[in-house]
Every structure is written in C-alpha cells, then in structure tokens.
Amino acid sequence: MKKADRTKAFIIEKVAPIFNKKGVYGTSLSDMTSATGLTKGAIYGNFGSKDALAMACFEFNLRFLQKGLYKSIAINGNAIDKLSALVTFYQHHYRDVAENGGCPLMNSAIETDDAHPLLKEKVQTTFDLWRKEIITIVIDSQRKMEVSPMVDPSSFANTFIALLEGGILVSKTLNAPEYFNEVTNSLQKFIESNLAQNDHA
Incomplete structure (x- = not known):
C-alpha cells in the first residue's frame, strides 16, 4: 500500500466513528484534526472536501x-x-454497533438531505440493495418450496428492516440494550410465523 493510501485509510479509520456519532453537519474540522493529529490541509489534501x-x-x-x-x-x-x-x-454485536454511534445506514438516512446529494443517493442505493437481498432470499426459498408461498417478499423485507432498524434506534436512544433484545426476539418470531409452511394451507 502506498503512503498516500495508508494516510487515507488512517484518516477514515479515525474519523468514521465521529461522523457516525455526530453526523456530517455536527463533525467539526477540530474534531477531525484532533482525532487524526493531522492538519486541515493534510486531511482535505487527501479527500478534497468534507463531503x-x-x-x-x-x-x-x-x-x-x-x-x-x-x-x-x-x-x-x-x-x-x-x-x-x-x-x-x-x-451478538449490538453493543459494538451502539458504541460506534448506531447503525450508519439509519444515521445517514436521518441526516442526509439536498445539501448532501451524493451521500443521500448512496444511502438510498444501500437501502434498496438490502431490500433486494432479503427479497431474493425469500423468493429463492419459495421457489424451492422451503417457506410459505403466501408471503409477499417485498412487504416482508420492508417490515424486517423497519423492525431491526427501529429496534436499534430506540434502544440506543434510551440506552436500553434489553429493549433491542425484546425487539429482535419478536423479529425472530415474525420470521418464523410468516415464512413457515402452513400444513393446512
């Protein structure tokens, strides 16, 4: 790895948790220089802009x-x-996610607007890819007759993501990991009850 690439990787590693916790707006130049020990010129010289x-x-x-x-x-x-x-x-990794500021996808989705069009587009694309992955998993199992053919894959994926992301948001906001366990236990039941084959169908 070239020196320039190592420097970029170092900056990202140090600044990424700050962006996730404070957001793009909330992260100041002093936050970045303090975390990296580098000057403004060194940081922006490697990335060109805050965005x-x-x-x-x-x-x-x-x-x-x-x-x-x-x-x-x-x-x-x-x-x-x-x-x-x-x-x-x-x-298993909720504490790691919480200590890093929560889910970066959700955090960026809440913060992004027209002031950060590229980041907003990246967040939208990532959410869409996540939905498509879940939809594909369900459809593949339906084709193999492993799970119920009655479930709507798109609706299922939307609810799955909403429960998981909402659980992280509320648990972190209330500083209550036990709430996340409750939500995810309910999510496990949601998966089983919706996808399991119904012998009486």
Missing part, C-alpha cells in the same frame, strides 16, 4: 454490517435460517 471524506467514512462504517449480511446469506439453509442468522448477528 468526499463523509462518503468514504460512510462506506467504512457499513462494512461491518455488510459482513453480517453476507455471512448470513452464505450459510446453508432456507430463508428462515438465513434471516434468523442475520438477526442473531445483530444481537
């Missing part, structure tokens, strides 16, 4: 959650197994 750095930090913060998604997709089993594994991943 460019924010995009890089958003992608960095997402990697951990994407890892959980792709690990869940890769396991053997049907849609119930895969989505239950994803919920379990969040349960």
Whole structure:
C-alpha cells in the first residue's frame, strides 16, 4: 500500500466513528484534526472536501454490517435460517454497533438531505440493495418450496428492516440494550410465523 493510501485509510479509520456519532453537519474540522493529529490541509489534501471524506467514512462504517449480511446469506439453509442468522448477528454485536454511534445506514438516512446529494443517493442505493437481498432470499426459498408461498417478499423485507432498524434506534436512544433484545426476539418470531409452511394451507 502506498503512503498516500495508508494516510487515507488512517484518516477514515479515525474519523468514521465521529461522523457516525455526530453526523456530517455536527463533525467539526477540530474534531477531525484532533482525532487524526493531522492538519486541515493534510486531511482535505487527501479527500478534497468534507463531503468526499463523509462518503468514504460512510462506506467504512457499513462494512461491518455488510459482513453480517453476507455471512448470513452464505450459510446453508432456507430463508428462515438465513434471516434468523442475520438477526442473531445483530444481537451478538449490538453493543459494538451502539458504541460506534448506531447503525450508519439509519444515521445517514436521518441526516442526509439536498445539501448532501451524493451521500443521500448512496444511502438510498444501500437501502434498496438490502431490500433486494432479503427479497431474493425469500423468493429463492419459495421457489424451492422451503417457506410459505403466501408471503409477499417485498412487504416482508420492508417490515424486517423497519423492525431491526427501529429496534436499534430506540434502544440506543434510551440506552436500553434489553429493549433491542425484546425487539429482535419478536423479529425472530415474525420470521418464523410468516415464512413457515402452513400444513393446512
């Protein structure tokens, strides 16, 4: 890795948690220089602008959650197994997510507006890809007759994401990890009750 690439990686690693906690607006130049020990010129010399750095930090913060998604997709089993594994991943790593400022996807979705069009577009695209991954998981299992054919994959994906993201938001806001456990336990039941085959259908 070249020196310039190492410097960029260092800046992202130090600044990404701050952006996730304070947001693009709330993160000041002094926050960035204090975290990195670098000057304004060194930071912007590597990224050109605050928005460019924010995009890089958003992608960095997402990697951990994407890892959980792709690990869940890769396991053997049907849609119930895969989505239950994803919920379990969040349960096991809730504290890590909370200490890093919460879900970067949700945080950026709340903050982004027309002032940050590129970041807004990135957030929208990421949400859409997440929905499509869940929809594909459900449809694949329906085609194999592993789960109920009665469920609407799109509606299921929307509810799944809303419950998971809402659980993180409320739990972190109230500083109540036990609430997240309650929500995710309910989400596990939602997965099983909606996708399980009905022998009497």
